[in-house]
Amino acid sequence: MKTWIVLCIFASNIGVVYTCTCLGVPTNGCDSEYSILGFVLGEHMIGSPPDDEIIYTVRVLHVYKAPGFFPRTVQIRAYVEGSLCGLRLRPRQAYVISGFTDEFRLxxxxxxxxxxxxxxPTSELGNLFCRRP
Structure with missing residues (x-):
């Protein structure tokens, strides 16, 4: 009986665990909806864990792929938590950033x-350019 009670208490404390699973590692951003070279100007956190997000303000230096016109400065959202496939970008650093749009948000x-x-690596820079169909 004691074991049954311990198991019930343990089972009631188990929550849902989310995990990030990526299918394949992309070698460039050509499979994404957009791919840019951008300089991170700043960041702003919104929400609360585990669904907290960071909105990055990014200066667009070059567009490798885009669904349409890309302004010179954009805001890009990313989750913070690794379990939600989140990532962190450092302000005042240049990145090649690829991703998708969601309700008109990058x-x-x-x-x-x-x-x-x-x-x-310099030898891989040519792979960043996406051929247009």
């Missing part, structure tokens, strides 16, 4: 091709 996550510009 989003990115750990499964999209998002890399610090200075960490991309």
């Amino acid at each position: 989003r990115t996550n750990a499964c999209a091709f998002t890399r610090a510009w200075d960490e991309i």
Whole structure:
């Protein structure tokens, strides 16, 4: 009987666990809806854990792929928590940022091709340019 009570208490304390699962590692942002070279100007956190997000203000330096016109400065959202495929970008650093749109918002996550510009080998820079159909 004591074991049954302990199991019931333990089972009632188990919550839902979310995990990030990426299918394949992209080598560029061409499979995404957009891919840019951008300089992170700042960040603003919204929400509360585990659904908290960061809105990054990014200066667009180059557009590799876009569904249409891209302004010079954009806001890109990303979840903070790794379990939601979140990622962190450092302000005052250049990144190649790829992602998707959601209700007219730009989003990115750990499964999209998002890399610090200075960490991309010179031999791979040509792969960033997406051919248009």
